[in-house]
Amino acid sequence: MNKPHVVINTDDRKPQSDVTVNDYVEKEVEDDSKQEFFLVKIFRSGINFVFDFLETIVVALSVFVVIYLFIVQPHEVKGSSMEPTFQNNEYIITDKISYRFGKPNRGDVVIFKAPVNPDVDYIKRIIGLPGETVMVQSGRIYIDGKMLNEPYLEDLTPIFPGGFIKEGVVVSIPENHYFVMGDNRPHSSDSREFGPIEKKLIIGRAVFRYWPINNLGLIPGANYRY
Missing domain, CATH: 2.10.109.10 (Umud Fragment, subunit A)
Known part of the structure; x- marks a missing residue:
């Protein structure tokens, strides 16, 4: 009695999907947009940090000047x-x-x-x-x-x-x-x-x-x- 013939597929590569040139272009544009957004976010964070730092310095100097001029002063x-x-x-x-x-x-x-x-x-x-x-x-x-x-x-x-x-x-x-x-x-x-x-x-x-x-x-x- 003849056994059923079993075909074993040794090629485990997945069949390629249909990818067009437009798909690649859209993906590159999307990646560029994400990168640009990330850079803008970093830039804004840096600007905010600088302004916060300068604000702290100005406030500290103002307090020091008020104390020095009107409250206490060191002398040698x-x-x-x-x-x-x-x-x-x-x-x-x-x-x-x-x-x-x-x-x-x-x-x-x-x-x-x-x-x-x-x-x-x-x-x-x-x-x-x-x-x-x-x-x-x-x-x-x-x-x-x-x-x-x-x-x-x-x-x-x-x-x-x-x-x-x-x-x-x-x-x-x-x-x-x-x-x-x-x-x-x-x-x-x-x-x-x-x-x-x-x-x-x-x-x-x-x-x-x-x-x-x-x-x-x-x-x-x-x-x-x-």
Whole structure:
């Protein structure tokens, strides 16, 4: 008995579909469109990133300028006129806003424009207030006739020849003016030399020392007994 004849197809290639030239062209156009869309998307993302970055920089700079001009400002102590309270090359933060709403107090350490050279900033301590009298006698300070106790001093207060203050002579502090001195009295150019300073020259009050690290901390005012 004859077995059925089985034909085995050894060619496993799939029959080709009918593909025209137009199909290839349409596919290439579609691929080009996708690539163009992708590039445009990347470009727009890059532009948005740049604008966001610039916006962040502008906002940060604006905040910095406002803080620097109106709120606080860093200063470097130069010289020895405030020793031992402050040493040369120490760095402090100056509060520029408090005196816009209040008045300076005796004992405040202030930074101000030097009357003899407005391009230079001085750091001194407020000793006399508007309307008070000041006198230096035998190395001691007298406010309204009462001796001022200054525990931060290491030396007596000398008088400089040709300066504003004369030994034993009482002087009055005008309104809106302040009498300032350095804590290192023998080595400080201050109101003994150039007289009381106007409030408008005061930049602000020294409130914080941030360098050197071992002296990091708030800067207190002085407590007086007189």
